Amino acid sequence: MAQRIIIADDHPLFRTALGHAVGKVWPEAAIVEASSAGEARTALGEGEPEALLLDLHMEDSNGLSVLMDMRQDFPALPIAIVSASEETRVFAAASQLGAAAFIPKSSGLDEMRSALAAVRDGDRWFPDCDGSEDDDLAKIASLTPAQRRILGAIRQGLLNKQIAYELDISEATVKAHITAIFRKLGVNNRTQAVLLAAKLDVDQPVADSASV
Structure with missing residues (x-):
């Protein structure tokens, strides 16, 4: 080919x-x-x-x-x-x-x-950076695709009922996913999850997770 x-x-x-x-x-x-x-x-x-x-x-x-x-x-x-x-x-x-x-x-x-x-050639190329890894990004990367979609919906401010409708799943399933998301991210509520997920943005500064 x-x-x-x-x-x-x-x-x-x-x-x-x-x-x-x-x-x-x-x-x-x-x-x-x-x-x-x-x-x-x-x-x-x-x-x-x-x-x-x-x-x-x-x-x-x-x-x-x-x-x-x-x-x-x-x-x-x-x-x-x-x-x-x-x-x-x-x-x-x-x-x-x-x-x-x-x-x-x-x-x-x-x-x-x-x-x-x-x-x-199978190599990597990046501008100068310190190469350090971010534990919060590792947590986000551990989410399943379904959990990432729900996290994205939470960032949009959607309620559980709205998320269930948008993704064509039950509210109980949404709640189960949110519980798993909070556990994987090490947060206790939606606000903390949204602040942590802001590290995926590229056009605005993000909060330090230590202050969340």
Whole structure:
């Protein structure tokens, strides 16, 4: 099967720029463009590519949750995050959650090519960061996909009845999941869970879990 590289970003001009970098690193690869996480999943359903270049902010995704979901469903897939974020904590979080690279959108073409070449060769590439791991992120990563969906609904402020309706499950099941979520995260209520889960965001500062 021919090589394929999926570029998932909702800005056409930036997809074009990434495509130029990809063409230098994988000259024989077919480039598949996606403007949303859903489109990227559809492309992945046609066979895993050599790599996925993934923006963290698209119409159906926001933050590091999309990386967790992709890593859960495609564990062998090299994922290079491409983001406007310049925060060291976001670089470190993406590394901890299994990304193969983090390419800031401010990077020049040569730097993009260097990062992608590292991914091609089975290496990792990240801007300078201390490499320390965050225990709270490890707790979030321990949640099942269903629990992460419910945590996302809690962050939206939905009540148990609304969550049950949205996910087509019983309220009793929602309550059981929430109990398990609180236990895994080491929190006692929804507010604490929401504050801890904010570490998945990339565009705002988050509270220190010690103050939760």
